[in-house]
Amino acid sequence: MISNAMRDQLASGSLIRKMFEEGSRLKKLYGEENVFDFSIGNPDLEPPREVFDALADLAENPTPGMHGYMSNNGYESTRRVIADRMSVKSGLRISPDAVCMTVGAAAAMNDVLHSITDPGDEIIVLAPYFMEYNGYIANHNGKVVIVDTDKRFNPSVDKIREAVTPRTKAIIINSPNNPSGVIYPASFLKELNTMLNSMDHVIHVISDEPYIDLAYDGIKVPCTLQHIDNLIICFSWSKSLSLPGERIGYTLVSPLHEDYKELTAAIVISNRSLGSVNAPAIWQKVIERAIDAKVDVANYQHRRDLLYSNIIDAGFNAIKPCGALYIFMNTPQGMSDEEFSAACASHKLLLVSGAAFAKPGYARLAFCVSEQTIINSRKAFFAVAKDLGISHKTEL
Ligand SMILES: Cc1ncc(COP(=O)(O)O)c(C=O)c1O
Numbered sequence: 001m002i003s004n005a006m007r008d009q010l011a012s013g014s015l016i017r018k019m020f021e022e023g024s025r026l027k028k029l030y031g032e033e034n035v036f037d038f039s040i041g042n043p044d045l046e047p048p049r050e051v052f053d054a055l056a057d058l059a060e061n062p063t064p065g066m067h068g069y070m071s072n073n074g075y076e077s078t079r080r081v082i083a084d085r086m087s088v089k090s091g092l093r094i095s096p097d098a099v100c101m102t103v104g105a106a107a108a109m110n111d112v113l114h115s116i117t118d119p120g121d122e123i124i125v126l127a128p129y130f131m132e133y134n135g136y137i138a139n140h141n142g143k144v145v146i147v148d149t150d151k152r153f154n155p156s157v158d159k160i161r162e163a164v165t166p167r168t169k170a171i172i173i174n175s176p177n178n179p180s181g182v183i184y185p186a187s188f189l190k191e192l193n194t195m196l197n198s199m200d201h202v203i204h205v206i207s208d209e210p211y212i213d214l215a216y217d218g219i220k221v222p223c224t225l226q227h228i229d230n231l232i233i234c235f236s237w238s239k240s241l242s243l244p245g246e247r248i249g250y251t252l253v254s255p256l257h258e259d260y261k262e263l264t265a266a267i268v269i270s271n272r273s274l275g276s277v278n279a280p281a282i283w284q285k286v287i288e289r290a291i292d293a294k295v296d297v298a299n300y301q302h303r304r305d306l307l308y309s310n311i312i313d314a315g316f317n318a319i320k321p322c323g324a325l326y327i328f329m330n331t332p333q334g335m336s337d338e339e340f341s342a343a344c345a346s347h348k349l350l351l352v353s354g355a356a357f358a359k360p361g362y363a364r365l366a367f368c369v370s371e372q373t374i375i376n377s378r379k380a381f382f383a384v385a386k387d388l389g390i391s392h393k394t395e396l
Helices: 004-012 014-030 049-060 076-090 104-116 132-139 157-163 186-197 260-273 281-290 297-314 337-345 371-387
Strands: 099-102 122-127 143-148 168-173 204-208 231-236 249-253 326-330 362-366
Touching: 004 132, 014 337, 049 281, 076 099, 076 249, 076 281, 099 104, 099 260, 104 132, 104 168, 104 204, 104 231, 104 249, 104 260, 122 132, 122 157, 132 143, 143 157, 157 186, 168 186, 186 204, 249 260, 297 326, 297 371, 337 362, 337 371
Parallel strands: 122 143, 122 168, 168 204, 204 231
Antiparallel strands: 099 249, 231 249, 326 362
């Protein structure tokens, strides 16, 4: 018999799973190339050369004990490289002890939530948001409090303030955002910090930053460390270096955090007690050597442009994302998410309903799929629009 909490999680995870299963079914039936599957955010670019060079070097020149246990926060040499890089970026002096190496951003979030959450504590999230947060928060008996964003997916500090109660423990922000691709401006971060600092208890800002290196059109993503004091960053190289299967990331507590000492110690203990023990040893060493490498962001930007044109030219609406790997398009007025998904699926166009991100009325499409798939999908967008009586903006 599974727990009641797990039963709830099984039910809420079913939307993306359903899409995934539908994708596999259609691909078997019609062939990979004839199904336009935009449902999964799995980066398809290969990791950069520096990653393979570092791996080869480590395999050829092993050092004694390199596969052994280590401190639960990871190798000091790796944490130093990260701390130095983040010091330069932020202008703050960041110690390697601020950093704890983790098994990706998901484990980083769990380590942080475990360290700060008492049963019933409230964690604010900004819709649309990555729904895995629900599971992470439930793992530590917290309560999700959803605050909506505006039509351009920008959050309002006033709305966040209205949601704060004496039980508010943290707010999770994610910019560039999954699913909207929006980058929160520095003015928002500053205003949020001022508001939170005016409260009579500490409210942590957990900044989930796996997409921080994926920004387009020359836009610079504001550095959260420069604007927020009680900040804990959760980062991973899942997207920046296309390494989601390798599970490598970190937490970083701002030196300006009021609870810096206790919090950094608590996160390390959580990393151990939640079962990661430490992040993969070899990948810490790879990161140390390849810290400045990046995937081909221009390639993602090109594919974003192609997919965005398909959507707009066919007659649909969407805000052009500035970062991350997704377009969060509007579903046509008067249609439910399910009806729109079904209309798309009938032309083998697969996407994820906005409801899976606590924002019905939208659908998420991941553009980390081959350029050819995006080009081939154009006719499907036009066909769906035609079925729904939507006039095209340009010719096919
Ligand atoms: C917003 C967001 N946070 C966290 C994660 C988890 O990342 P990781 O693979 O590093 O655990 C993802 C993965 O897609 C994500 O989109």
